[in-house]
Amino acid sequence: MTSERRRTLAGEILEATGINAATCYQCGKCSAGCPMASESALRPHAIMRLVMQDRRERALTDESIWLCLTCETCSARCPNDCDPARVIDAVRELSIETGVADIPRTISAFHKAFLEQIRSNGRLHEFGMVMDYKLRSGELMKDVTSAPGMLTRGKLSFRAERIEAVDEIKRIFEKCGVTP
Amino acid sequence: MSRIGVFICHCGENIARTVDVEAVAEALKDHPGVAFATGYKYMCSDPGQTLVRQAIAEHDLTGVVVAACSPHMHERTFRRACDQAGLNKYMCEMANIREHCSWIHEDRGEATEKAIDIARTIVEKVKHNQPLESIRIPVTKRALVIGGGIAGIQAALDIADGGHEVILVEKEASIGGHMSQLSETFPTLDCSQCILTPRMVEAYQHPNITLHTWSEVESVDGYIGNFTVKIRKKARSVNEDLCNGCGDCQAACPAKKIPSEFEAGLGKRTAISVPFPQAVPNIPVLDRQNCTLFKGRRKGLAKDACGKCKEACLKGAIDYDAEDTFVEKQVGAIVVAVGFKLYDIGREQPEGLKGYGEYGYGEVPDVIDGLQFERLASASGPTAGAILRPSDGTEPKTVVFVHCVGSRDPEKGIKYCSKICCMYNAKHAMLYKHKVHDGRAVAFYMDIRAAGKGYDEFSRRAIEEDGAEYVRGRVSRIFRDGDKVRVWGYDTLNGEQVVIDADMVVLATAMRPQDGVRELAQKLSVSTDEHGFINEAHPKLRPVETNTAGVFVAGACQAPRDIPESVAMASASAAKVMSLFSADELEREPAVAIVNENTCIGCMRCELVCPYGAIEQREICTVDGQVCGHVAYVNPGVCQGCGTCQAVCLSKSVELQTFTDEQVYSEINALCAWE
Amino acid sequence: MSDVTVTAREARHALTDIAYYPGCSLHGTSREFDESLRAVAAELGIGITEIRDWSCCGASSGHTTDHLLGVALPARNLALAEAQGYDTVLAPCAACYNRLSAARLAIATEDGLAERIPDVIGRGFGNTVQVRNAVELLRDAAVTVEEKAAASLTPNPLEGVKLAAYYGCLLVRPAEVCGYDDPEQPTSMDEVISACGADAVDWNMKVECCGGAFSVTRTSSVVRLGRAIIDDARAHGAEAIVVACPLCHSNLDLRQKAMVARGEEPLPILFVTQVVGLAVGLTPESLGLERHFVDTEPLIARLVEQAGARDAEERRVKQEAAAKAAERAARQKKGSS
């Protein structure tokens, strides 16, 4: 049975999250409240449907899954407890694993830069992060105007905070098989 | 030594084709205890039965086995025949060699062999049959109907017209139930009041109906045909015999600002009041919670703070010191028709439900529920039928109707479909469009469920002719924005978010079981489902019976129901009640369990497993009357004869008549005749 | 569920000796949240100690990239608090609060996770510490806040100030993770605001999303969502929006520059701790109010002015009373002679 399921997208989602996509009856309440609906091609209920129909290609490669703010509004209001937010999380993970992800450059750059900061310092060094992000995303000039303000307001510092047990963090990343 | 007659039927060719009937007769002739065995073409025919009767006389038979069709087919027939011949009818059993043999086998040899086995087995059983008397239960030909909504009224009228006494108990001040609150009814749009009120009056004036309003069922004892019910008549503070319903008390009452339950909170009432002008009976109830006088008394004031109604009443019908009284009655049957309530979806939920913070019900005045819209649309309502929104009394130009609020929502509501909402939403949209021609009606739905005569046509009409806009998708949020109510929805059909600035929103909230139905079910020992609806005895074949004999169910207390269904169920229960009342005594097969008090150890495991509560403890005394222990006792009136008690009895002290251990074991033993 | 989510009732116990998990933002872009929190905690007698060698919770990048990572990173910090002998962790940053709570829930409910985590983080872990946020903590201390506000140099300085409590996503959703307040119509922050003597306005965008982590990556979205929130708050008469989340703060504060540039009236965005600080009479400097992009000066000025006016009024009343008394005394003199 499970091996049967593992082959379908819905099966994999079930394994990863314990959520049965078939419980979604497409009422659209999730999409009605989604703050990003106006900007994304696939709305929460559509992603649920693609999962149900095992349309892996469409679900995993669409930019929309990367436009989710994980604000959880959909899950909070879902009448049938389908937890679309969690499903979308899982779909994202799958799309990374299978390498088909078409992550908007800026967003992947952001996540990568962010995680790299954590891996190497244990904490987020925003200044370093922003610099790294700019390099990864190529958005060099964006927000440069606010950087000075950040500095004068003491919101950004050039010096990174590094925790003592950085190796612990590196180990966690290895254990989870994540390399930014 | 028993002398059993075995009668093997050819059933034309049906049995004889595959079973060698004569061979069977031959084989049985020599079987110990068999005095006579013969075959015949049609055993159930009159000559066939005569043959049985003669044999009983000639061979002085002590038992009869008819090897023919299924006992479900002809057991009655042949038992009657035996009875006529003076042989106790419970000494007659059937061996099923048709359905269970000749019809399902081809090989004549095998079939014949099996037929012989079957006949032998039953012969062995009959050897241990005992002459029994069928149980006769006297029937009190008076019915109790609980609930005075349309279902209860219908059931009461049908039974009363059938010539039997009916006691109708209603917990509110007037009968009429939810139907009296409705404006117009789908799919015909005829006025609810106009079709209901006459029935209410009829029930009130019917010589065979005793009406107890402002009353509740306190306790129920006994069993089918013989229930004893105790009814609590709650203190009305108004003498029902003296009151002439002039309404002077109501006019005099200073507490006029109390939200009216009948108007679903959209109107006000006085502390002493009749719920609505057409109330039946037209006798007010004094609401002690909100009455100035009783508030004063609760505060412990030395002198009564009010008394205007008493002064105003020329009949002297008002009695501030009235107390609850009780009426005890014998009834033979009970119809439960306590109806439903709406799921109040406000944020505060007493019963573990979550409520809908996102819909602002109870916080945004112009977000109302279906029943409130009924009152707005009703000619007798607070706005005299004009659609005006609660907040500022203006006419809403855009009204949003939301389906499935609480229904089909396991997370915040209940998982079932409330069934009537699709229809009343369509009705509401229509009524609104009929009253506000330039208005816009938008309905958010998941599916349109309009199965019923003329139902789908009706909901289509709302869309096609009255121009209601149907949007497929649930609503995410409803909130107040200035003097508008903003609705965030989604159109799943063309994949767009839909934002509507409405003037009023109507939520089709779910149908739930009436308060206190579980307690009532307990009193009646009928079961309820996970939601609290009353369980029918069989979902298909016994839809208005309950698992307690003599208790029937009608209307929305069994499941979400619309008016026609409720009425149909009510008439069905009435028919059941009347067939029950058609005889002076109930005759029942003596298939009941009997306890051997000498061996019973009083462990009462039987009481635990009995599905009918037919088993109770009974004290046993020594000769000088000293209680020396207890044993189980089975009430034959209540026992239905499942035999579960016997299977769990440790001391083998309980026997199910017609299926005793002796009988079963001798059947089993007979099967080794295979050797 | 209730054993892993902290209900207000559970939280009522001891407001002292709490493990403090500031999180990266409070050490960086939102240090005023950290400063004001420490100042307020000291003032209210809430004992908080920073967790030794805490690390980042992974924020949304963590769990959007890998579920296990998203659980492990918070778990390490909970394990630290456990090891350092605490039973409650204060995570003022809504994002951290959410990640920490979510991790607790996941570990308590997902098969095999509880067994797996110690190996992943290389530490023993019993999942015993409760996670609480700043709003929750201040709501539980509301009585103290009222007293202090009444007793401050200029009593109830925030009196009459209209504030919009903005919860956003991470404080209230998902309900089974947060669960300390109603997910659709929360009241905790409003309670804190009223305790401060200010008026909590009734508005509509309390729990709508501000754009969260998209601040840098999809600024356009953040501006769109932020505007809706700011406009609604202003429409309902708010003089400032109160937040308890660094992300919300920077999204609403920093991104308002665009609007201001277009000549729109800016709306100050305050951390809930700053509001409480002002109420109990702490100085704006000690609360880091100068660190905001949207100038809080006008608001402060208005408070000072209001306080001044009230003092003047009181003084006038006193003088009048004194004058009357003097007159009366004089008249009596006349009469007696």
Add this chain to the structure above:
Amino acid sequence: MSDFEPRITAFVCNWCTYTGADLAGTSRLHMASNVRIIRLPCTGRIDPLFIVKAFERGADGVIVSGCHPADCHYTSGNYHARRRFAVFHDIMEFIGVDPRRMTFSWVSASEGAKWRDVVDEAVTNVRALGSFEAYRALAPVEDRKA
């Protein structure tokens, strides 16, 4: 062993399975003739000793069948039966009766075809297991005939 025909005793409830078997008959569904039915009001009435007795008297297999859960004519009799047999099943195995000789099933009044399948399957299984000799070794249970 090829010509061995198993003898199977079926304990069925009057309201569901017995009626279902009637339906099989009226629908002329042909099936193996090895099964002998003993009619009881409800599976709740079935004392495990009935089954022991059947084996003791030389049955090679036993079928117990009643109403589907929740459809019991007596509301809960079949639940009690179910619990009882859950335990009983293991006991039989313990005393050396191959559980495959026992079939427990639910056949409603409308499932004539299902009854046919239950019968044929039971017969095939028991035929494969061969004649139940062990019963001769079972301690003779004293006849309950009074």
